[in-house]
Amino acid sequence: MVDTSNRPWLAHYPAEVPPTYDYPKQNAARFLLEAARDYPEHPALDFLGFQMTYRKLLDSAYRFAHVLTGLGLKKGDRVAVMLPNCPQTVIAYYGTLLLGGVVVMTNPLYTPRELEHQLKDAGVKAVVTLDLLLSRVQKAAGAEGTGPVLVTSIRDYLPFPKNLLYPIKAKREGTHRKIAYGNGVYSFVKLLERASSVPIEEKVEAGQDLALLQYTGGTTGIAKGVMLTHANLIANTIQTQLWFYRAKKAKETFLAALPFFHVFGLTVLLNQAVYLAGKLILVPRFEINQLLAIMDRQKPSVFPGAPTMYISIINHPSVARYDLSSIRICISGAAPLPLEVQERFESLTGGRLIEGYGLTESSPVTHANPIWEKRKVGSIGIPFPDTEARIVHPETDEEVAPGEIGELTIRGPQVMKGYWNRPEETAKTLRGGWLYTGDMARMDEDGYFYILDRRKDLIIAGGYNIYPREVEEVLFEHPDVEEAIVAGIVDPYRGETVKAYVVLRPGAEKNEQELHAFCKERLAVYKVPKVYEFRDSLPKTLVGKVLRRKLIEEDAERIRRQSSESEEGNGAG
CATH class of the missing domain: 3.40.50.12780 (ANL, N-terminal domain)
Structure with a gap:
């Protein structure tokens, strides 16, 4: 035995x-x-x-x-x-x-x-x-x-x-x-x-x-x-x-x-x-x-x-x-x-x-x-x-x-x-x-393991811990979603906020409100993505792993550029 x-x-x-x-x-x-x-x-x-x-x-x-x-x-x-x-x-x-x-x-x-x-x-x-x-x-x-x-x-x-x-x-x-x-x-x-x-x-x-x-x-x-x-x-x-x-x-x-x-x-x-x-x-x-x-x-x-x-x-x-x-x-x-x-x-x-x-x-x-x-x-x-x-x-x-x-x-x-x-x-x-x-991760009573996310990918919004995988599973349930990845982006009030990057199936129309309502029915309010970005594709490694970090870096660079342009505009005034 x-x-x-x-x-x-x-x-x-x-x-x-x-x-x-x-x-x-x-x-x-x-x-x-x-x-x-x-x-x-x-x-x-x-x-x-x-x-x-x-x-x-x-x-x-x-x-x-x-x-x-x-x-x-x-x-x-x-x-x-x-x-x-x-x-x-x-x-x-x-x-x-x-x-x-x-x-x-x-x-x-x-x-x-x-x-x-x-x-x-x-x-x-x-x-x-x-x-x-x-x-x-x-x-x-x-x-x-x-x-x-x-x-x-x-x-x-x-x-x-x-x-x-x-x-x-x-x-x-x-x-x-x-x-x-x-x-x-x-x-x-x-x-x-x-x-x-x-x-x-x-x-x-x-x-x-x-x-x-x-x-x-x-x-x-x-x-x-x-x-x-x-x-x-x-x-x-x-x-x-x-x-x-x-x-x-x-x-x-x-x-x-x-x-x-x-x-x-x-x-x-x-x-x-x-x-x-x-x-x-x-x-x-x-x-x-x-x-x-x-x-x-x-x-x-x-x-x-x-x-x-x-x-x-x-x-x-x-x-x-x-x-x-x-x-x-x-x-x-x-x-x-x-x-x-x-x-x-x-x-x-x-x-x-x-x-x-x-x-x-x-x-x-x-x-x-x-x-x-x-x-x-x-x-x-x-x-x-x-x-x-x-x-x-x-x-x-x-x-x-x-x-x-x-x-x-x-x-x-x-x-x-x-x-x-x-x-x-x-x-x-x-x-x-x-x-x-x-x-x-966590282990259940039977010894089966569940990965929640990398420690570094954990999103902390308003004091709550949010695991991207849980949100992604819900997005994948939507009939129009072909691929989805979730990440935490900078939020001045909550520290971070949840953003969803979504690739739709061919023929599907972008409908942020409908997708948001779908998530609200299935997730606690603090886990629901606050921002949605529809994309033709997601950046991946050759093995097919989505580069979450690259998406976060792109967002950070966009915010930095917008901030810089805003300051220049104010200076010109």
């Missing part, structure tokens, strides 16, 4: 999911070695029609590891991978791990300034990037350089005749780049062709040696490098698979629309698919028409995503023309999942869409609703195997009773080693073995 007195969630574990597991202490690349050994001819990757088997993928990863060795890299060196979802990303990721190197997944949309910080902070020794991005990398690196830069193109792994048509299309669209090789700039494919494919696997101390240096988004200040070990990534991959207990080896097809440079995509798609010897359909960028066509044609069974992806699908005017019935499992992360979206998506596909929770600092998944058993509306679910969670008072640090609000803290094998070269930040976030998330 498992003791559930301090872990009430264990009573709701499916019979098939063990509360604890013995995770192997090995190089995280061993997932690929085992998949290639057991299913060598099974397709590992599908990239716009180009297919690569597990045998060929492992061969390419070995070659990449030898390329790095030939360029003077060794165990522990950091390799930046600045690519969209394409075969080169997977090859570079596993090749670096096989060498014992540390992968630095880098967002291809980074500006030179953001990129410069990451490359220098991580002490990157080599970069793998696209021809389209080379000038940005070189600008960020400056005179100091980054070591060798390996350049590839989307066309390098396209099937015939797309590989021949791509340069014509690129020239027409103005995206063609002629690369001057030499002076530390190398052709990715040429180096790979010439490299040895002799097996190579550096032994690692899984609990100590880093596999991944994953930078936080920087929305709370300067981006920090999260140190994730081989043991962290292995544990979270296996924890996720234990939750997906009906998934079958070499039988699942994963739709990889989430970018691998985000740790959510890296764990629940790349690592997970390879661990299960599944097929990964690589989607280099989220484009709704292309995505629906892929789902209709390729019949994926697993589709992790962000709420905005599911919102795009259910609101697509021609969605009924596509067969989405192959979808069995979806886990939503990166932002809160509105109930309305969950219900409509499940009714459309017949699959299960559950909400999960995680942070970069926890590899990232810590909680999820059971897929086929008891789910709770608005809940992020229950902790994964071997994961402990508790709610503590933000000031006293004492654990609070079920139902009370406090800060969510987490302990488990997926929790990071710390922040790269930031001992003070590490000490603030990791205390007594617990990861302090900065998220305000």
Whole structure:
């Protein structure tokens, strides 16, 4: 009998999911070695029609590891991978791990300034990037350089005749780049062709040696490098698979629309698919028409995503023309999942869409609703195997009773080693073995957890605490609302006031009074938005997370500009 007195969630574990597991202490690349050994001819990757088997993928990863060795890299060196979802990303990721190197997944949309910080902070020794991005990398690196830069193109792994048509299309669209090789700039494919494919696997101390240096988004200040070990990534991959207990080896097809440079995509798609010897359909960028066509044609069974992806699908005017019935499992992360979206998506596909929770600092998944058993509306679910969670008072640090609000803290094998070269930040976030998330949450009597909001996103208006997510859930219930985000803006009387940023469904008319009345019926008066802004779109990260902070900054800048203009006008008088 498992003791559930301090872990009430264990009573709701499916019979098939063990509360604890013995995770192997090995190089995280061993997932690929085992998949290639057991299913060598099974397709590992599908990239716009180009297919690569597990045998060929492992061969390419070995070659990449030898390329790095030939360029003077060794165990522990950091390799930046600045690519969209394409075969080169997977090859570079596993090749670096096989060498014992540390992968630095880098967002291809980074500006030179953001990129410069990451490359220098991580002490990157080599970069793998696209021809389209080379000038940005070189600008960020400056005179100091980054070591060798390996350049590839989307066309390098396209099937015939797309590989021949791509340069014509690129020239027409103005995206063609002629690369001057030499002076530390190398052709990715040429180096790979010439490299040895002799097996190579550096032994690692899984609990100590880093596999991944994953930078936080920087929305709370300067981006920090999260140190994730081989043991962290292995544990979270296996924890996720234990939750997906009906998934079958070499039988699942994963739709990889989430970018691998985000740790959510890296764990629940790349690592997970390879661990299960599944097929990964690589989607280099989220484009709704292309995505629906892929789902209709390729019949994926697993589709992790962000709420905005599911919102795009259910609101697509021609969605009924596509067969989405192959979808069995979806886990939503990166932002809160509105109930309305969950219900409509499940009714459309017949699959299960559950909400999960995680942070970069926890590899990232810590909680999820059971897929086929008891789910709770608005809940992020229950902790994964071997994961402990508790709610503590933000000031006293004492654990609070079920139902009370406090800060969510987490302990488990997926929790990071710390922040790269930031001992003070590490000490603030990791205390007594617990990861302090900065998220305000509560746990109910059954051990299900509910995120209210980031501590920094809490709105305090007239002395009342208002959690944006609660207001957003109500806005999503309105039939005309496609997307909504709520934030606190400066109010001279109340301190802050609630503002709603709303994207309407096609054909819907702006009606602020009607939306306001709708909220008043469903929310306490102090929670009802006082200001509404209708927009065509909301600013988002590539993962689909709405940038609440950017909206607040835009408002602050507008108020500052208006104030400045007003003062100038008064002065002129």
